[in-house]
Amino acid sequence: MLPGRIFKVTDYKLFKEIPVNKKLTSRQKSEFIWGWLFILPTMLGLFVLNIYPMIDTIKQSFYKTGDFGKGNKFVGLANYQKVLGDGEIWQTLWNTAKYAIVEVPLSIVIALLLAVLLNKKLKGRDVFRTIFFLPMVVAPAAIAMVWKWLYNSNFGLINNVFHIKVNWISDPKIAIYSIAAIGIWSVIGYNMVLFLAGLQEVPGDYYEAASLDGANGWHQLINITIPLISPTIFFVLVTRIIGAMQVFDLIYMMIDLNNPAWKKTQSLVFLFYKYSFEQSKKGYGATVVVVLLAVILLLTIVQLIGQKKWVHYE
Amino acid sequence: MKRSVANICIYVVLILVSITMLVPFLWMFLTAFKTTAETMQVDPFVIVPRVWQTQNFGNVVKAMDFVRLYINTLLMVALRILFAVLTATLSGYAFARLQFNGKNLMFAVVLLQMMIPVQIFIIPQYVMVSKLHLTNTVWGLVFPGIVSAFGTFLLRQAYMQLPKDLEEAARLDGCNIPQTFVYIMSPLTKSSMVALGIFTAVFAYKDLMWPMIVCPDNRATTLASALAKMNGQYQQKYPELMMAALISCVPMIIIYIFFQKQFIEGIATSGGKL
Numbered sequence: 409m410l411p412g413r414i415f416k417v418t419d420y421k422l423f424k425e426i427p428v429n430k431k432l433t434s435r436q437k438s439e440f441i442w443g444w445l446f447i448l449p450t451m452l453g454l455f456v457l458n459i460y461p462m463i464d465t466i467k468q469s470f471y472k473t474g475d476f477g478k479g480n481k482f483v484g485l486a487n488y489q490k491v492l493g494d495g496e497i498w499q500t501l502w503n504t505a506k507y508a509i510v511e512v513p514l515s516i517v518i519a520l521l522l523a524v525l526l527n528k529k530l531k532g533r534d535v536f537r538t539i540f541f542l543p544m545v546v547a548p549a550a551i552a553m554v555w556k557w558l559y560n561s562n563f564g565l566i567n568n569v570f571h572i573k574v575n576w577i578s579d580p581k582i583a584i585y586s587i588a589a590i591g592i593w594s595v596i597g598y599n600m601v602l603f604l605a606g607l608q609e610v611p612g613d614y615y616e617a618a619s620l621d622g623a624n625g626w627h628q629l630i631n632i633t634i635p636l637i638s639p640t641i642f643f644v645l646v647t648r649i650i651g652a653m654q655v656f657d658l659i660y661m662m663i664d665l666n667n668p669a670w671k672k673t674q675s676l677v678f679l680f681y682k683y684s685f686e687q688s689k690k691g692y693g694a695t696v697v698v699v700l701l702a703v704i705l706l707l708t709i710v711q712l713i714g715q716k717k718w719v720h721y722e
Numbered sequence: 723m724k725r726s727v728a729n730i731c732i733y734v735v736l737i738l739v740s741i742t743m744l745v746p747f748l749w750m751f752l753t754a755f756k757t758t759a760e761t762m763q764v765d766p767f768v769i770v771p772r773v774w775q776t777q778n779f780g781n782v783v784k785a786m787d788f789v790r791l792y793i794n795t796l797l798m799v800a801l802r803i804l805f806a807v808l809t810a811t812l813s814g815y816a817f818a819r820l821q822f823n824g825k826n827l828m829f830a831v832v833l834l835q836m837m838i839p840v841q842i843f844i845i846p847q848y849v850m851v852s853k854l855h856l857t858n859t860v861w862g863l864v865f866p867g868i869v870s871a872f873g874t875f876l877l878r879q880a881y882m883q884l885p886k887d888l889e890e891a892a893r894l895d896g897c898n899i900p901q902t903f904v905y906i907m908s909p910l911t912k913s914s915m916v917a918l919g920i921f922t923a924v925f926a927y928k929d930l931m932w933p934m935i936v937c938p939d940n941r942a943t944t945l946a947s948a949l950a951k952m953n954g955q956y957q958q959k960y961p962e963l964m965m966a967a968l969i970s971c972v973p974m975i976i977i978y979i980f981f982q983k984q985f986i987e988g989i990a991t992s993g994g995k996l
Contacts, residue, residue, distance in 0.1 A: 436821070438898070438899055439820045439821050439822055439899065440822040440823065442816070442820060442899040442900065443816045443820035443821070443822035443825060444816075444822060444824070446812040446813055446815060446816035446820070446903075447812070447813040447816045447817065447825075447828055449808075449809040449812065449813070449869065450809045450810065450812070450813035450832075450869045450870075450871075450874055451813070451828055451831065452869075453809065453868050453869030454831055454832065454835055454869055454871060455831075456850075457843065457847060457865075457866055457868065457869065458835045458838075458843050458871070459831065459834075459835075460846065461842070461843040461844075461845070461846035461847055462838065462842050462843060464845075464846040465842050465843070465845055465846060468845065468846075522736075522739065525732050525735065525736060526736075528732070530729075530732070530733075530736075534982075536736050536739075536740060537986065538979070538982045538986075539740045539743050539744060540739065540740070540743055541982075541985075541986055542743060542744075542747070542975070542978070543743065544924070544989060545924060545974050545975065545978040545985060546928075546971045546974065546975065547927060547928045547930070547945065547946040547949065547970065547971060547974075548928060548930065548946075549930050549945075549946040549947075549949040549950055549953075549967075549970075550750075550946075550949055550967040550970055550971045551746070552953075553949060553953055553963055553964070553966075553967045554746045554747070554749065554750045554964065554967055555746065556953075557749070557750075557753065557960050557963070557964065558746060558749060560960075562762075562764070563761055563762055563763075563764060563960075565745075565749050568764060568767045569767075593742070593743070593746075597743070598989065598990075601986055601989070601990045602990055605990055650839070653839075654839055654840075654841065656930070656931060657928075657930045657931075657946075660930065660950065661930075661949075661950060661953055664954065677841055677931075680841055681931060684844075684845055685848075685934075685935055690845050693845060694845055697839075697841045697842050697844075697845075698842070700839060700841065700842075701838065701839055701842055704839055708837075
C-alpha cells in the first residue's frame with residue numbers, strides 16, 4: 409500500500425450512492441444485508457467509542473466541571489475565553505510548537521539521507537535497517553528513562569564522555585530541545601522505512617541517465633529523488649506534524665514538577681492530562697483538547713493547500 | 723578507486739548512526755547491573771560494572787510484580803489483536819467488495835476517526851469505563867481498541883487489490899456471500915492481517931496515557947504505566963530504574979529481531995499512525 413493513499417482518496421467518490429431500483433435483484437438484496445451485517449460490529453464500536461465521545465468532549469468544553477460530584481454547569485464560551493487569556497496555555501502551545509519545529513524537519517532530513525544511502529546495494533543493509541528501526545519497538549516510557557539517565561548533569565554518560573556540564577533537561581532554555589532530540593532519535597528509523605518504500609518505486613534508469621549527463625549524487629538527490637518521492641515526503645510531513653503536536657510520553661517521563669524547566673516543557677497533551685485526570689477539571693481539559701484539534705486541523709489544511717506547489721503526483 | 727572511497731564514507735556514516743542508536747540500549751544494560759555507588763562515581767567514570775549485580779533483577783521484581791505486568795500487557799495485546807483483526811476483516815471486505823446503500827457515508831465515518839487526534843475521545847471513554855466498573859481490569863485496558871478504523875482501512879485496501887474474477891468464479895460455483903468471504907477471500911489477506919496484528923500489538927504495548935488513567939493500580943496496569951510509576955518513586959536509583967526498563971523491553975526486542983521483516987513491513991504500512 410502506498411502511504412500517500414489516505415490523503416489522495418481520488419478513487420473514492422464520497423456520498424455518491426448507487427441508484428436504487430424499485431425492484432432489487434436477490435443478489436443486490438443479499439449484498440445489502442450482508443454488507444450491513446459485516447460492517448455492523450465496526451460501526452457500532454466507532455459510534456460508541458469515537459463519534460459519541462467526540463461530540464461529548466466538544467459539549468463538555470462548554471461546561472464547568474462541578475466540584476465534589478455536583479452537576480456540571482453550562483458556561484458557554486467561558487472556557488474558550490479563559491483559554492485565550494491563559495498564559496500557561498499559550499506557553500504550552502509555544503513549547504509544543506518548538507518541539508515540532510525541531511523534531512519534524514530534522515527527523516525527516518536525516519531519515520531521507522539515510523534512506524538514500526541504504527537504497528544502494530550494500531553489504532549489511534538489513535542489519536543497519538534493523539538497528540535504525542529498533543527504537544520504534546520500545547515503549548517511549550523506557551526510552552525516556554534511559555535518556556533521562558544519559559542526560560543526567562552530574563553522572564550522565566553524555567556530560568562525562570564529552571567533559572561538559574550541561575543541564576540538558578533542567579535548563580529551561582534547552583530542555584525542550586533535548587527532549588526533541590530524543591523524539592528525533594526515536595523516529596528516524598520509522599521515517600526512513602517509509603522513505604525506502606517510496607524509493608523502491610523510483611526507476612533506476614533515471615539515475616543512469618543522470619550520471620551519463622554528469623550529475624553528481626547531490627544533484628541527483630535534489631533533482632530526481634526528492635521530486636519523485638515528494639508524495640511520500642508530504643505524507644510523512646503531515647503525519648509527523650500531527651504526531652509531534654501530540655507529544656506526551658517523553659515529556660511526562662522526563663519532567664517532574666520539581667524540575668525548574670517544567671513550565672517551558674509541558675506540552676498541550678500534557679496539560680490536557682493534568683487538567684482532566686490530575687486536577688479533575690474535565691471541562692477545561694476538554695477545551696484544551698478541542699484547541700489541539702483545531703490547531704492540528706489548521707496545520708493540515710495549510711499543508712494540503714501548500715502541497716500543490718511542491719508535491720508531484722505522477 | 724573513487725567508488726570504494728565513497729563506499730567507505732557511506733559505511734562510516736551508517737556505523738556512526740548505528741552507534742548513536744545502540745549506545746542508549748547498551749548503557750541501559752550496563753547500568754542495570756551496577757551498584758548505585760558505581761553510577762554516582764565520576765572520577766574515574768565507571769563504564770562496565772566491576773561486579774555484575776545480578777541481584778538488582780530480584781530487587782526490582784520484588785518491588786514491582788513484573789510477572790503480573792507482563793500478563794496484563796499480553797492479555798491486553800492479545801484481546802485487542804483478536805477483536806481488531808476480526809472486526810476489521812469483516813468491515814474491510816464489505817467496504818471493498820459489497821455494494822449497499824449507506825456504505826460511503828459509513829466509510830466517511832471510518833476516515834473521520836482516523837484523522838482526529840485520539841485525545842479527544844479519552845475523557846468520555848474513561849467515564850464509560852468507570853461507569854461499567856471496568857477500571858483496573860484487563861477489559862478496561864482493551865476497551866478503546868475493540869474496533870479499529872485504521873484496520874478497516876488497511877483491510878479494505880487489501881481486498882480491493884484482489885482480482886474480481888475470484889468472486890465471480892466462487893459465485894458461479896454456488897458460494898453465497900459469507901462462504902465466499904470465509905473460504906475464498908479472507909485467506910488471501912493473511913499478510914495484511916499480520917500487519918494489522920503487529921501494528922496493534924506495538925501500539926498497545928507503547929501506549930502510556932490510557933493504562934495510567936484506567937488502571938492506576940500497580941497489579942492491574944501495563945508495563946509502560948508501571949515504568950512511569952517507578953520513574954517517580956526511584957528518583958536517583960538508576961540501576962533499579964534501568965533494570966526495570968530492561969525487563970520491560972528485552973522480550974519485545976528479541977521478538978523484533980526474529981520477525982524484523984514482518985515488523986518493519988507491518989509498521990510501515992501503518993503509515994504514520996504510530
